[in-house]
Amino acid sequence: MTDPEKKTLRVALLGCGTVGREVVRLIESQSDDLTARVGAELQIAGIAVRRGGRDRGVDPALLTTDAHGLAVRDDIDLVVEVVGGIEPARSWLVDALKAGKSVVSANKALLAEDGATLQEAAAAGGADLYYEAAVAGAIPILRPLRESLHGDRITRITGIVNGTTNYILSSMDSTGAGFNEALDEATELGYAEADPTADVEGFDAAAKAAILASLAFHTRVTAADVHREGITEVTAADVASARAMGCTVKLLCIAERHTDADGGESVSVRVHPAMLPRTHPLASVGDAFNAVFVEADAAGQLMFYGRGAGGAPTASAVLGDLVAVARNRLAGARATPESPYADLRIRPMAEARTRYHISLDVSDKAGVLAEVAAAFARQDVSISTVRQEGRGDDATLVAVTHTATDAALAATVEALRELPIVRNVVSVMRVEGGESK
Numbered sequence: 001m002t003d004p005e006k007k008t009l010r011v012a013l014l015g016c017g018t019v020g021r022e023v024v025r026l027i028e029s030q031s032d033d034l035t036a037r038v039g040a041e042l043q044i045a046g047i048a049v050r051r052g053g054r055d056r057g058v059d060p061a062l063l064t065t066d067a068h069g070l071a072v073r074d075d076i077d078l079v080v081e082v083v084g085g086i087e088p089a090r091s092w093l094v095d096a097l098k099a100g101k102s103v104v105s106a107n108k109a110l111l112a113e114d115g116a117t118l119q120e121a122a123a124a125g126g127a128d129l130y131y132e133a134a135v136a137g138a139i140p141i142l143r144p145l146r147e148s149l150h151g152d153r154i155t156r157i158t159g160i161v162n163g164t165t166n167y168i169l170s171s172m173d174s175t176g177a178g179f180n181e182a183l184d185e186a187t188e189l190g191y192a193e194a195d196p197t198a199d200v201e202g203f204d205a206a207a208k209a210a211i212l213a214s215l216a217f218h219t220r221v222t223a224a225d226v227h228r229e230g231i232t233e234v235t236a237a238d239v240a241s242a243r244a245m246g247c248t249v250k251l252l253c254i255a256e257r258h259t260d261a262d263g264g265e266s267v268s269v270r271v272h273p274a275m276l277p278r279t280h281p282l283a284s285v286g287d288a289f290n291a292v293f294v295e296a297d298a299a300g301q302l303m304f305y306g307r308g309a310g311g312a313p314t315a316s317a318v319l320g321d322l323v324a325v326a327r328n329r330l331a332g333a334r335a336t337p338e339s340p341y342a343d344l345r346i347r348p349m350a351e352a353r354t355r356y357h358i359s360l361d362v363s364d365k366a367g368v369l370a371e372v373a374a375a376f377a378r379q380d381v382s383i384s385t386v387r388q389e390g391r392g393d394d395a396t397l398v399a400v401t402h403t404a405t406d407a408a409l410a411a412t413v414e415a416l417r418e419l420p421i422v423r424n425v426v427s428v429m430r431v432e433g434g435e436s437k
């Protein structure tokens with residue numbers, strides 16, 4: 001355990017990729033300032049890598065391929081994990097926490113899948129577990145939820161929390177870039193996950209949504225509780241159609257608190273692409289930037305904005321946490337543990353209330369509009385606007401609904417697919433913002 005007289009805290013760094021390298025750079029380049037802020041020197045005592053032999057611009061004497069051995073070593077006070085994935089990261093961190101080492105992690109996949117196990121290990125070892133970098137990179141959002149907003153009642157969080165997909169959608173919108181070209185650029189810039197499927201299929205955003213909802217609503221939400229759809233099916237036509245309606249397409253995470261019919265409370269958490277009016281505060285969030293829009297009873301609306309991906313921005317959040325856990329360690333203190341006391345029911349997606357934008361390729365016959373309108377009416381879904389694009393056999397009918405349950409909207413789309421006059425359901429996308437639920 002830490003010697004109270006010791007003026008050096010020894011840090012084990014697990015992982016030396018995009019984020020890890022920047023963590024090393026910041027610790028080394030700001031060494032004097034960090035020492036002054038913490039009250040002790042932060043010294044990197046070892047760096048775990050998957051394979052040795054490569055020049056990473058760090059002292060080769062610090063490198064080891066035994067991450068577990070390093071994380072639990074007696075001389076280590078603090079562990080920074082920037083490797084990612086569930087195992088073996090979970091085993092390393094559980095053992096390090098149980099051994100009393102405070103942990104800073106950027107690993108949203110692990111925290112969303114099994115944060116509870118890490119929290120239990122932290123409690124058992126009397127150690128801290130901080131993970132500000134795991135959600136929205138450099139943006140301070142977890143600490144505000146855990147501390148600043150603890151006296152308020154949060155009702156809804158709407159966020160753009162994945163930099164890679166925001167980069168892709170923004171490029172498709174502004175320059176007309178293709179999906180694959182934009183994804184390659186995002187990967188080159190260090191935004192994408194090791195397997196970018198996690199980004200484009202929405203897994204990364206879903207993990208972040210689970211973490212945000214857990215903290216905001218004082219309950220336990222895991223990645224499996226989040227309804228998830230990615231952006232791989234968003235087409236240039238969807239983006240153009242959104243533009244024609246004064247909207248833009250964003251991958252949104254939406255976490256809401258609901259009052260149920262029996263007076264109890266529940267939460268819904270979803271991640272999916274959606275059309276958003278260009279006047280909405282999140283619509284102007286471009287490039288790889290992230291933003292999280294928080295609505296709370298007393299505070300009203302709050303917006304957190306900044307760089308959500310990339311080595312240096314993410315390392316900034318890691319360093320902030322490292323300073324915090326180092327100070328706690330010197331003070332012999334521990335952050336107040338999270339308490340998921342509310343234990344709220346998770347609402348299924350079918351009960352969520354949304355609007356839909358539906359684009360139909362229809363036969364050019366009299367009465368088409370009436371048949372389409374009847375299909376909506378049968379499910380009790382009311383149409384807000386309908387317009388025709390093109391003429392004759394090339395005609396496309398575009399309908400935007402009022403708010404209805406997702407189940408009713410999905411049933412409407414199924415019914416439309418069955419209609420002989422509908423040749424093809426060209427696109428279906430939710431519309432968010434601009435209409436009360």
Ligand SMILES: NC(=O)C1=CN([C@@H]2O[C@H](COP(=O)(O)OP(=O)(O)OC[C@H]3O[C@@H](n4cnc5c(N)ncnc54)[C@H](O)[C@@H]3O)[C@@H](O)[C@H]2O)C=CC1
Pocket residue numbers: 014015016017018019020048049050051065067081082083084085106107108109133134137190191192193194308309310311314
């Ligand atoms: N890149 C970004 O913008 C952000 C990344 N994160 C998270 O930070 C973590 C790291 O991300 P990146 O640095 O981008 O990934 P990366 O893929 O660039 O780096 C991960 C490093 O871990 C190493 N590694 C893998 N298995 C290992 C093992 N068994 N022992 C030791 N090292 C091992 C890899 O060789 C690689 O160098 C992930 O959890 C990621 O989700 C969080 C926020 C933003």
Ligand SMILES: N[C@@H](CC=O)C(=O)O
Pocket residue numbers: 134136137161162163164165191192193199204308309310
């Ligand atoms: N791959 C992630 C990195 C940060 O969390 C993203 O694109 O946002």
Ligand code: NA
Pocket residue numbers: 132133134135136137138139140141142317
């Ligand atoms: Na953050």
